[in-house]
Amino acid sequence: MTALLKAVDLCRDYRVHTGRGLFAAKAILRAVDGVSFEIEAGRTLGLVGESGCGKSTTGKLALGLIAPTSGSVRYRGVAMPPTGSPPWRELRRKMQMVYQDPLGALDRRLPVGVQIMEPLVIHGTLLPNEHRERAAAVMEAVGLLPHQFDRYPHELSGGQRQRVVLARALMTEPNLLVCDEPISALDVSIQAQVVNLLLDLQDRLGIAYLFISHDLRVVRQVSHDVAVMYLGRIVEQGEAESLFAEPAHPYTRALVSAIPVTGGGSRRERLLLQGDPPSPVDVPTGCAFHPRCPFEVAQCRSERPKLEPLPGGHPGGRRVACHRVGEPAFRVAA
Amino acid sequence: MAAPLLVLRNLTVDFHNGERLSRAVDIAEFEIGAGEAVGVVGESGSGKSVTWLAALGLLPTRASVGGSVRIDGQELVGAPAATLERLRGKRIAMIFQDPSSCLNPVHRIGWQLSEALGLHRGLESAAAQAEALRLLDQVGIADARRRLSDYPHQLSGGLNQRVMIAMALAGQPDLLVADEPTTALDATIQAQILVLLRTIRRDTGMALVLISHDLGVVAENVDRVAVMYAGRLVEEAMGADLFGAARHPYTQGLLAALPALTGPRQRLTAIPGTVPDPWSVSSGCRFAPRCPVAEPRCAQQPPPSRRIGLLHRAACHLAVEAGRSVWAMPQAAE
Numbered sequence: 001m002t003a004l005l006k007a008v009d010l011c012r013d014y015r016v017h018t019g020r021g022l023f024a025a026k027a028i029l030r031a032v033d034g035v036s037f038e039i040e041a042g043r044t045l046g047l048v049g050e051s052g053c054g055k056s057t058t059g060k061l062a063l064g065l066i067a068p069t070s071g072s073v074r075y076r077g078v079a080m081p082p083t084g085s086p087p088w089r090e091l092r093r094k095m096q097m098v099y100q101d102p103l104g105a106l107d108r109r110l111p112v113g114v115q116i117m118e119p120l121v122i123h124g125t126l127l128p129n130e131h132r133e134r135a136a137a138v139m140e141a142v143g144l145l146p147h148q149f150d151r152y153p154h155e156l157s158g159g160q161r162q163r164v165v166l167a168r169a170l171m172t173e174p175n176l177l178v179c180d181e182p183i184s185a186l187d188v189s190i191q192a193q194v195v196n197l198l199l200d201l202q203d204r205l206g207i208a209y210l211f212i213s214h215d216l217r218v219v220r221q222v223s224h225d226v227a228v229m230y231l232g233r234i235v236e237q238g239e240a241e242s243l244f245a246e247p248a249h250p251y252t253r254a255l256v257s258a259i260p261v262t263g264g265g266s267r268r269e270r271l272l273l274q275g276d277p278p279s280p281v282d283v284p285t286g287c288a289f290h291p292r293c294p295f296e297v298a299q300c301r302s303e304r305p306k307l308e309p310l311p312g313g314h315p316g317g318r319r320v321a322c323h324r325v326g327e328p329a330f331r332v333a334a
Numbered sequence: 335m336a337a338p339l340l341v342l343r344n345l346t347v348d349f350h351n352g353e354r355l356s357r358a359v360d361i362a363e364f365e366i367g368a369g370e371a372v373g374v375v376g377e378s379g380s381g382k383s384v385t386w387l388a389a390l391g392l393l394p395t396r397a398s399v400g401g402s403v404r405i406d407g408q409e410l411v412g413a414p415a416a417t418l419e420r421l422r423g424k425r426i427a428m429i430f431q432d433p434s435s436c437l438n439p440v441h442r443i444g445w446q447l448s449e450a451l452g453l454h455r456g457l458e459s460a461a462a463q464a465e466a467l468r469l470l471d472q473v474g475i476a477d478a479r480r481r482l483s484d485y486p487h488q489l490s491g492g493l494n495q496r497v498m499i500a501m502a503l504a505g506q507p508d509l510l511v512a513d514e515p516t517t518a519l520d521a522t523i524q525a526q527i528l529v530l531l532r533t534i535r536r537d538t539g540m541a542l543v544l545i546s547h548d549l550g551v552v553a554e555n556v557d558r559v560a561v562m563y564a565g566r567l568v569e570e571a572m573g574a575d576l577f578g579a580a581r582h583p584y585t586q587g588l589l590a591a592l593p594a595l596t597g598p599r600q601r602l603t604a605i606p607g608t609v610p611d612p613w614s615v616s617s618g619c620r621f622a623p624r625c626p627v628a629e630p631r632c633a634q635q636p637p638p639s640r641r642i643g644l645l646h647r648a649a650c651h652l653a654v655e656a657g658r659s660v661w662a663m664p665q666a667a668e
Contacts, residue, residue, distance in 0.1 A: 050520035157608040187377040188547060192591035192604035199601070214521065221593035221602065244595060258525035259595060260550030262577040272529060273522045276490040 002077040003038040004208050005095075005176055010035045010061050010071035012054075016281060029281045031057040033232035034071070041175060042206040046223030046240060048216060048255070052280055054232040055212045059178045062210055063095050064088055093123050096169035100181035102161035106153040112164045113139075113149030119171040134171065141204075142167045142197060159190035163197070170201070178210045183218060195221055216259050220244050228252045231280055231288040234307055239316025248310055248320045250293050287323065299323050337406075338365040339508060339541055340426075344401035345411070347381070347388045347565075349612075351396075356612040358384045358397075359565045362639065366509065371535060371542040373552030373573070375588070376562035379609050382545050385562075386511045390426060391418045405509070423454050427502035431514040433494035437486040443470075443497055444482030447504060454505030469500040472537075474530055492523035499530065509541045516551065528555055549588060553577050558645065561585045564610050564620035567639075571646040581648040583660040584621045590661045603661045619651065627652060627660045
């Protein structure tokens with residue numbers, strides 16, 4: 001069976017100025033560097049990493065919103081048509097995007113009902129008299145009340161606005177939703193509502209998600225598989241529960257140990273990283289993580305590690321990009 | 335027992351908007367001991383920040399503050415501007431979520447630190463420079479001498495937050511109020527800053543108020559926790575008691591809404607509804623509309639603050655038993 005979405009060796013470069021003025025030197029910023037992943041129908045891939053690691057760019061590449069510098073995206077085995085072309089627009093019906101800030105994603109001067117129906121107008125799939133009916137059905141599915149059809153975005157709460165954004169994305173019956181930090185702008189008690197809603201929708205409609213977030217707790221809750229990104233590359237990938245229980249890459253280990261927990265209980269590994277992530281314009285040689293890694297050796301500075309299956313076999317198809325991960329003493333050396 | 339450092343009594347903050355009045359904060363009693371670390375948890379609009387802005391006289395004039403806030407017997411509410419200026423920075427310092435908007439973009443870090451040192455400690459030129467250098471060292475900034483001549487935009491978010499902390503320490507305060515100090519930072523940087531705050535507290539014996547929406551951040555870094563909802567204190571307890579045996583339905587709901595990090599994934603318990611509109615008036619418990627076990631009296635009478643155990647108080651009409659979550663009761667079914 002072919003995957004719903006398959007990305008192979010995606011790269012995306014941006015040209016940036018490194019100094020001031022019109023004639024400043026230009027440099028290449030490689031925001032995404034050789035990223036490959038697959039998403040099966042009805043499943044969720046969580047994409048985690050810190051700001052600037054290229055996770056949002058990867059999300060946009062997956063939808064073809066921006067064209068990759070190299071590499072390819074295939075939807076149901078068919079190559080992604082050029083961005084903006086009629087076949088791409090046709091395909092976009094099946095793949096939608098949900099952004100972090102619902103107020104920014106909605107038009108403040110239009111009632112939300114009109115905005116929810118807009119995708120149907122654009123794609124012209126149903127007869128106009130059926131739009132309202134379909135909108136009512138989708139609004140019910142995401143937990144909005146019928147009278148909210150005529151409300152303006154500012155009259156709704158943050159959680160309700162995010163439901164509107166979701167409803168709008170669901171109007172064209174997509175198979176894939178790319179959710180870019182969909183709950184980060186919401187309060188804790190509202191986050192749980194939206195997470196439950198996303199899981200319910202997946203159960204009922206069989207939608208696949210590419211779920212981008214910096215919140216590891218939420219990613220663990222919603223994802224089947226997780227990919228961890230650092231400076232444009234995937235450093236670790238695998239089944240969600242086992243990845244959080246036994247992270248293998250030093251960066252993943254640091255990320256997991258940085259999640260604050262309530263209630264002491266079991267003593268967890270503490271791996272505190274030094275310094276900040278380097279600038280993506282000036283990525284360190286070899287393993288990009290080596291300047292912050294407590295385990296780095298000479299090989300890490302010169303040779304870039306490949307994303308390879310964890311030695312010794314590991315449940316959940318874990319793959320890690322680290323030179324030292326196979327060493328027996330490595331796990332306890334923290 | 336020694337007298338507490340800071341005593342809050344019947345503190346109220348009202349915002350005027352034309353004819354309407356909204357009570358943003360209404361706290362009957364709250365104390366902080368010398369050297370104590372207290373966490374304040376709440377969602378947006380819970381009044382967790384406004385409480386401390388009011389105490390320091392930093393609110394705009396359309397807010398009226400009533401009641402009393404005393405530090406070592408000295409009244410802060412309604413105190414003349416000259417008195418407040420002597421206390422701010424020297425007795426109580428405050429740091430905020432977004433460090434880059436709190437630092438002056440057109441002045442060098444060293445200049446800004448020297449200014450604070452001149453204001454609070456009367457240090458000038460060479461002495462101020464030397465002390466600024468020591469402060470940057472204390473907050474763990476490598477290569478401090480070079481950093482003194484940097485502008486804020488040349489530093490990363492984490493470094494800027496360290497500079498803010500250094501500036502807050504310039505007056506050698508007895509109490510540091512940290513308002514979401516790590517919310518704008520990446521996970522690995524957040525861990526660094528929290529460790530730094532712990533180290534500084536250990537070295538200086540300063541008291542800390544850590545305001546956060548993240549229960550985990552608070553749980554790991556303070557002795558005592560206060561939970562606020564819609565301007566009121568709903569529960570107050572030692573950290574272990576609160577996270578292990580919360581008694582207020584809202585606190586229990588917040589804890590249940592947090593995805594687990596270990597063990598099988600379970601459906602999250604979402605608190606239904608949204609945070610009440612600050613302009614709505616209610617005589618009873620503000621949480622009653624969202625509470626699964628609310629009774630008719632909850633909507634009418636304000637809940638009494640009941641003492642549950644040592645340093646553990648909850649403001650709820652119902653005496654919820656220890657170890658029993660109201661969200662697991664049949665009434666809470668969605």
